[in-house]
Amino acid sequence: MTLTRCVQCDSDALCDATHEEARAVGPRRFTAQLPALRCPRCGEVYLPGPAVGAFDDAVTRALVEAGASDGDALRWLRRAAGLRAADLAALLDVRPETVSRWETEASPAPRAAVYALGTLALASVYGQTAPLERLRALASPTAAPEGAVALDVRAA
Numbered sequence: 001m002t003l004t005r006c007v008q009c010d011s012d013a014l015c016d017a018t019h020e021e022a023r024a025v026g027p028r029r030f031t032a033q034l035p036a037l038r039c040p041r042c043g044e045v046y047l048p049g050p051a052v053g054a055f056d057d058a059v060t061r062a063l064v065e066a067g068a069s070d071g072d073a074l075r076w077l078r079r080a081a082g083l084r085a086a087d088l089a090a091l092l093d094v095r096p097e098t099v100s101r102w103e104t105e106a107s108p109a110p111r112a113a114v115y116a117l118g119t120l121a122l123a124s125v126y127g128q129t130a131p132l133e134r135l136r137a138l139a140s141p142t143a144a145p146e147g148a149v150a151l152d153v154r155a156a
């Protein structure tokens with residue numbers, strides 16, 4: 001949808017502009033100049049959803065690449081992965097209260113859990129499902145094949 005009129009004042013003279021958007025995650029503050037539409041009459045600023053999504057994805061990548069593991073970073077990454085705390089707990093075979101304790105920094109998250117969460121968040125950014133499917137398979141071992149298993153190794 002392309003906005004053509006200001007929702008606030010009904011002006012039809014929206015102008016291309018840039019807007020500094022910011023996200024605070026724990027001790028970090030991320031900023032980016034995003035393309036926007038600005039109403040010259042009332043000053044209202046409209047940010048396109050894809051640009052906001054790209055900014056949030058960039059924050060996710062920056063957190064993972066920095067190895068951030070504080071509670072706020074873990075909460076951001078979990079949400080970036082599209083997971084509720086209970087979902088993540090089930091995937092990692094811990095209690096939901098454990099995830100809560102990591103995110104409130106009542107106890108440190110094990111590196112393996114931070115790794116898994118970062119991998120899930122990055123996979124979500126890049127539209128990949130393999131890491132989530134792998135954890136789901138681990139959580140449901142009855143789905144694993146047993147006995148003689150014929151594999152198709154032709155190039156896909």
Ligand SMILES: [Zn+2]
Binds near residue numbers: 042
């Ligand atoms: Zn306006």
